[in-house]
Amino acid sequence: MKKKMTKFISLTAAALLAAGALAGCSNDTAETDNTAAPASNSSDELVMGTNAAFPPFEFVTSEGIVGEFDGIDVAIADRIAKSMDKTLRIEDMEFDSLITALSTGKIDVILAGMTATDERRQSVDFSDPYFVAEQVILTASDSTIASAEDLKAEGVRIGVVQGYTGDTIVSETMGLEPAVRTSRGVDAVQDLKNGKLDAVVIDSATGEKLAAQDGLKVVRDPEVFETEQYAIAVQKGNTELLDQINKVLDEMQANGEIDALNDKYNG
Numbered sequence: 001m002k003k004k005m006t007k008f009i010s011l012t013a014a015a016l017l018a019a020g021a022l023a024g025c026s027n028d029t030a031e032t033d034n035t036a037a038p039a040s041n042s043s044d045e046l047v048m049g050t051n052a053a054f055p056p057f058e059f060v061t062s063e064g065i066v067g068e069f070d071g072i073d074v075a076i077a078d079r080i081a082k083s084m085d086k087t088l089r090i091e092d093m094e095f096d097s098l099i100t101a102l103s104t105g106k107i108d109v110i111l112a113g114m115t116a117t118d119e120r121r122q123s124v125d126f127s128d129p130y131f132v133a134e135q136v137i138l139t140a141s142d143s144t145i146a147s148a149e150d151l152k153a154e155g156v157r158i159g160v161v162q163g164y165t166g167d168t169i170v171s172e173t174m175g176l177e178p179a180v181r182t183s184r185g186v187d188a189v190q191d192l193k194n195g196k197l198d199a200v201v202i203d204s205a206t207g208e209k210l211a212a213q214d215g216l217k218v219v220r221d222p223e224v225f226e227t228e229q230y231a232i233a234v235q236k237g238n239t240e241l242l243d244q245i246n247k248v249l250d251e252m253q254a255n256g257e258i259d260a261l262n263d264k265y266n267g
Contacts, residue, residue, distance in 0.1 A: 046081040046088050048074075049107035051095040053184035055209050056265035057113040057230075066090055072261045073111035076130070076232075079257070080109075080248045094183055096163045099123050102235055109245070110233035113203060115165065125236050127245045129229035130258060135166050136207040137219035138192060138200040145199055148224035151176060159188035159197040165228060166201035173224075189214060205266060 050073060052058045057073040064070035065078050069090045081088035091107050098114070101107045102124060113133075116126040139145045151158055151170070157179035160167040164185075170176050180197060182188045188200045189210045200207075204220075211218045232249075234241050252258045 044086055046077070046084060046086040047091060047106075047108045048077040048088060049091050049093060049098045049101050049110045050074075050112040051098070051184075052090070052092045053186055054113050054203075054206055055186075056205060058111070060092075072131075072265050073113065075261050076249075076252070076258075077109065077111050079252060080245055083248050084244060095161075099233070102233060105235075108234070108241065113206070113230050114233055115228040116231040116233075120233070123236070124233040125238065125242055127232040127234070127242060128249055129231045130249055130253075131205075131230040132227050133204045133230065134220075134222070134227045135169060135201055135225035136204045137221070138189060138202060138207050138211050138216045139198065139219060140192070141215055141217050143198065143217060145219060147219065148174065148221040151199055151201075155198075157196070157198045159191055159200040161185050161188060161202060165203065169225065170201050186210065189216070192216065209266070 050058045050069075052060050052069055052071075054071075056071055058069065058071040060068045061070045062068070065074045066088050067090070069092070074088075074090070077090075078088045091101065093101060095112060098107075098110045098112055099120065102110055110124070113131075114120075115133075116129060120126070137145060137148065137151070145151065145156070150156070151174065158170055158176060159180040159182065160170050160178045162181040162183055167178065167181065170178050180188060180191055182191070185200075185202050185206050188197070188202065191197045192200050193214055193216075199219075202210075208218055210216070232245050234245070249258075
């Protein structure tokens with residue numbers, strides 16, 4: 001029977017999970033400027049930094065929650081902003097630029113399917129986790145690839161998103177050189193559909209969403225792809241904002257809002 005690989009977790013359960021999971025989307029770090037002013041110098045605005053090419057968490061659509069932006073993370077950020085009597089503004093940028101943007105005060109928070117890791121904690125502070133995911137392999141429906149080990153076969157062309165966990169696992173853990181590094185998961189999947197790649201390693205929620213849309217096969221290998229926890233990042237030392245975020249996440253877990261978002265965007 002098909003095993004569901006992504007799920008929302010209660011904050012109580014999350015506290016019991018290992019804190020040092022693999023980086024959900026990147027393992028880069030940035031020097032933190034703790035003296036940087038917050039992005040929302042205006043008292044009526046909360047600025048969210050994201051990379052809006054990571055469905056179902058953040059993506060662009062004709063009518064989103066905030067302008068053209070929609071997804072689970074956008075909904076959570078909007079809920080946080082409203083709890084602070086603020087308007088949510090979204091800055092869409094390359095994922096690798098998010099921590100620098102936060103550290104320098106360009107944005108107030110990062111919601112981008114970002115996994116809380118020890119390496120990132122050197123640069124930012126993280127909220128309680130709100131989602132558990134892992135990496136999966138996307139491949140053609142008739143492909144013989146059935147495990148991570150099959151990626152090592154001669155001639156297999158692997159695609160990853162630059163800086164994401166898949167990139168780290170493929171290039172560092174497995175010692176393989178990806179054939180393609182893209183800045184967006186949808187681009188890597190398009191290369192797979194067009195026959196330029198044999199496999200794409202990507203976060204499970206996004207991978208399952210794209211696979212369902214494009215008729216691709218999802219390969220899971222829990223022995224190689226460990227679970228990871230998504231969390232919200234703020235500037236180091238910004239305890240006031242962090243406490244408010246955790247309060248809202250706790251409320252959303254308790255009243256079922258998180259589960260409702262999962263049902264709406266993940267099915």
